[in-house]
Amino acid sequence: MSAGGSGGSAGEAIPQNKLIVFGVVGGLVAVYLSYFLVSIAGSAFAFIGALGAICAIVWGCSAVRRVASYGLGTGVPSIGMLALGMGVVATMFGLAVGGIAGPVISLITAAIIGLVIGVLANKVLGMGIPIMEKSMTEIASAGSLAILGLSVTMTGTFMFDEVLTYVVATGYIAVIYITAGLAILHPFNANLGSDETQDRTLVTGFEKGAIAMLIAGIVAAVSNGAASTPTILIGLFIWYTAFTKYRELVARDAYDVVGTGLLPTEEELE
Amino acid sequence: MIDIVGILTANVLCVVLITLGGMLISWSVHFVPVGGAPAAMAQATGIGTGTVQLAAGAGLTGLVTAGAMMNMTDSMALVVASGAVGAMIMIGVTMIVGTWVYVYGVGVPPASAKVDYDPITKDRQDIYVSQGTEGHGLPTVSFVSGIIGGALGGLGGALIYYSLMSVSTGLTATNLVGLASIFAVGIFFVNAVIPSYNIGGTIEGFHDPKFKKWPKAVQASFVATLLCALASVLTIGGL
Amino acid sequence: MEPLIGMGVLALMGAAATVAGASEDLESDVGSQSNPNSQVQLAPQMMYPHRIYNKAISGEPPSNALMCAIGGAVTSVLMTAFSMSILFAISIGALVAAVVHGSYCVTAYMGRTASQKRYKQPIYLDIIRSHVPVMIGYSFITTFCIIAIAYMMTAILDHPFPLTLLAFIWGITIGAIGSSTGDVHYGAEREFQNVEFGSGLNAANSGNIVRRAESGLRNGIDNSWFCAKFGGPVTGIAFGMTVFLSGWVTTVFDASISTAVGWMSVVAGVGIILLLILWNRRIEVSARNAYGPYKEEDDEEVAA
Numbered sequence A: 001m002s003a004g005g006s007g008g009s010a011g012e013a014i015p016q017n018k019l020i021v022f023g024v025v026g027g028l029v030a031v032y033l034s035y036f037l038v039s040i041a042g043s044a045f046a047f048i049g050a051l052g053a054i055c056a057i058v059w060g061c062s063a064v065r066r067v068a069s070y071g072l073g074t075g076v077p078s079i080g081m082l083a084l085g086m087g088v089v090a091t092m093f094g095l096a097v098g099g100i101a102g103p104v105i106s107l108i109t110a111a112i113i114g115l116v117i118g119v120l121a122n123k124v125l126g127m128g129i130p131i132m133e134k135s136m137t138e139i140a141s142a143g144s145l146a147i148l149g150l151s152v153t154m155t156g157t158f159m160f161d162e163v164l165t166y167v168v169a170t171g172y173i174a175v176i177y178i179t180a181g182l183a184i185l186h187p188f189n190a191n192l193g194s195d196e197t198q199d200r201t202l203v204t205g206f207e208k209g210a211i212a213m214l215i216a217g218i219v220a221a222v223s224n225g226a227a228s229t230p231t232i233l234i235g236l237f238i239w240y241t242a243f244t245k246y247r248e249l250v251a252r253d254a255y256d257v258v259g260t261g262l263l264p265t266e267e268e269l270e
Numbered sequence B: 001m002i003d004i005v006g007i008l009t010a011n012v013l014c015v016v017l018i019t020l021g022g023m024l025i026s027w028s029v030h031f032v033p034v035g036g037a038p039a040a041m042a043q044a045t046g047i048g049t050g051t052v053q054l055a056a057g058a059g060l061t062g063l064v065t066a067g068a069m070m071n072m073t074d075s076m077a078l079v080v081a082s083g084a085v086g087a088m089i090m091i092g093v094t095m096i097v098g099t100w101v102y103v104y105g106v107g108v109p110p111a112s113a114k115v116d117y118d119p120i121t122k123d124r125q126d127i128y129v130s131q132g133t134e135g136h137g138l139p140t141v142s143f144v145s146g147i148i149g150g151a152l153g154g155l156g157g158a159l160i161y162y163s164l165m166s167v168s169t170g171l172t173a174t175n176l177v178g179l180a181s182i183f184a185v186g187i188f189f190v191n192a193v194i195p196s197y198n199i200g201g202t203i204e205g206f207h208d209p210k211f212k213k214w215p216k217a218v219q220a221s222f223v224a225t226l227l228c229a230l231a232s233v234l235t236i237g238g239l
Numbered sequence C: 001m002e003p004l005i006g007m008g009v010l011a012l013m014g015a016a017a018t019v020a021g022a023s024e025d026l027e028s029d030v031g032s033q034s035n036p037n038s039q040v041q042l043a044p045q046m047m048y049p050h051r052i053y054n055k056a057i058s059g060e061p062p063s064n065a066l067m068c069a070i071g072g073a074v075t076s077v078l079m080t081a082f083s084m085s086i087l088f089a090i091s092i093g094a095l096v097a098a099v100v101h102g103s104y105c106v107t108a109y110m111g112r113t114a115s116q117k118r119y120k121q122p123i124y125l126d127i128i129r130s131h132v133p134v135m136i137g138y139s140f141i142t143t144f145c146i147i148a149i150a151y152m153m154t155a156i157l158d159h160p161f162p163l164t165l166l167a168f169i170w171g172i173t174i175g176a177i178g179s180s181t182g183d184v185h186y187g188a189e190r191e192f193q194n195v196e197f198g199s200g201l202n203a204a205n206s207g208n209i210v211r212r213a214e215s216g217l218r219n220g221i222d223n224s225w226f227c228a229k230f231g232g233p234v235t236g237i238a239f240g241m242t243v244f245l246s247g248w249v250t251t252v253f254d255a256s257i258s259t260a261v262g263w264m265s266v267v268a269g270v271g272i273i274l275l276l277i278l279w280n281r282r283i284e285v286s287a288r289n290a291y292g293p294y295k296e297e298d299d300e301e302v303a304a
Helices: A016-041 A041-066 A077-123 A134-155 A160-168 A170-189 A198-222 A230-252 B005-011 B012-031 B035-039 B053-072 B075-106 B142-164 B175-199 B211-238 C003-033 C037-046 C059-081 C084-116 C124-155 C163-180 C180-192 C218-227 C229-254 C259-291 C297-303
Strands: none
Touching: A016 A041, A016 A077, A016 A134, A016 B053, A016 C180, A041 A077, A041 A134, A041 A198, A041 A230, A077 A134, A077 A170, A077 B053, A077 B175, A077 B211, A077 C059, A134 A160, A134 A170, A134 A198, A134 B012, A134 C124, A160 A170, A160 B175, A170 A198, A170 B035, A170 B175, A170 C059, A170 C163, A198 A230, A198 C059, A198 C084, A230 C084, B005 B012, B005 B211, B005 C124, B012 B053, B012 B142, B012 B175, B012 B211, B035 C180, B053 B075, B053 B142, B053 C059, B053 C163, B053 C229, B075 C124, B075 C163, B075 C180, B075 C229, B075 C259, B142 C259, B175 B211, B175 C163, B211 C218, C003 C059, C003 C084, C003 C124, C003 C163, C003 C180, C003 C218, C003 C229, C059 C084, C059 C124, C059 C163, C084 C124, C124 C218, C163 C180, C163 C229, C180 C218, C180 C229, C218 C229, C229 C259
């Protein structure tokens, strides 16, 4: 955990508002689509939930990237742990009270808690980061959607009884917490530096989201409502595609990629 | 829809205790002597890691102890005290081994750069600070402060867990434990991060001038935890 | 439960925790994880390019929690859905977790290094090929031991938390301990062997890490060789002590007998803490006497 970069907004080719739409719409549509398809056509469609989680994770990465480039005073990881902490409380609340509207209520609750913490950070703690309120709202919402998507993939439904029995009581919620949390915070942390680029960070988000999907696929083996094999295979495919793309972007951005060799010479460093 | 007012009036004490637990955690983080990245290079007094991580490590160890104790007894005081003891042991052991590494592995005496004399032992500090650093290791005052921080953090975490387990609910025991434990973890993280932002990631202990900023973090945690407490009590109570 | 069985299980847990702690710290030294990595990150910027692995996975506690939670989840799935025996389940769970950890290691090194283009730090593929398997190996050992601890706690000591959650929590704890203890040996001593032992690390030296090894250019595996002599083992002792002592107080003084016995466990715990405070004080005094002040006392007082 090293010191974050400081000052100013990071350059971005894809505007944040597009990513918000991508995350919210992609996340919610996937969660509902997965739920209805599973109940109509069978458990194999549970994987769609995880696709929604990936959308939310990529959105979350982008929000972390924007806020963390201001320098938080402590490591980037803190914000991911915060996001999922808020997200898990909000998500369980939404699912428990909401029934069919559960995912929407979860999202709104998470956004409210996130907004409040963002306001507190600036007004009470005096952090003075202009986008703190907006980013905290986004990060908490993304965390909540990621938890929702992965829960649906594990159980095939977002009805609270099932989620409670198969995800919470068994403790698999902990694995959702950390795989989604790291998928949101790791991409920016892993690409941190002076020459960080937005597309590379977001591709890392896809790649880490695919790992979360893969793990959710393995856990789905426990539940009758969700099939595990399609999720694992599709997760592997997304992971491979994203990782290949990531390697290309690394080759594009890096000073040099060498098999082995000595350090750059003094003349080279001039 | 669930009967929001009914559940809240029946469990108002739980909401209060959870909020109190969150505020305790927030306060506790200010006691934990954490030097962040510079301390890992022996360039600053305190433990060489991040505030959130260490507070979480200690508090969650306390939660494990409290969970074990909750299985054996109904006494709230005992559960909460066990949480505090578990967290104190974790942080105490971490700090003593940290001292071994600073003294035997790196060869620097513990010294604080924020005060000239250790408020507990009255030892001179400034001349033991090596050139170009902000102190290193864990002088007695930081060690004691860390123990207090661990105790408060464990207390807070256990209080949250105990309160969540006490909400009147129709859940089975397994489901209740699952839900209460992950809520406790989530609320713990929220309250570990808020104070870290308040102190900017590093603090030496209660003698550090930054410690005076704690009311701000505790206020922020009050609001944030209250929201989380309402959401979690409604979740558990509504089932 | 028989008290003797409880003590036996606790001893086993302590032993597993000691192994886990040592391997956790060495894993983070090979990859240069957590706070000392800020120097590895800074070095190219100060015109010191290097061949040390730059692994920035979000600080050790979350990254270890990730390994342990994934391992715990896979283990628990294999046991419930496929009725696999515990030993195989833990092995496969730890393997899956270690491979996922490997993928995080690769993206961290490539990403951080690619973002240092303007400082002309190249990406060395042989560093990835040689270091990632070592890290996967260490993380397998760590995860295996942690899941074993979590399994013993749930299955034998009747801890109410589910296996995966316990693995997650111990993952956070082991990461917090590893980055607080063993990593200091790596960050404050191994990275800066070019300054005199015990002289302290002047902030002006930041980024000037040792880049040449006993033979050739120094890499992360050279660092783990050094840290295995002190930093790794003491981290193991720290985590072993944490697991053992926090379980010991509740096992010896079993609160299910009576509340009074339960309070004895609290008293015993506080007693241990007091001993630790006194021990720290003894080390502090002996270090101050042995190393002496850096500046003359009189000068300071005149100046003041």
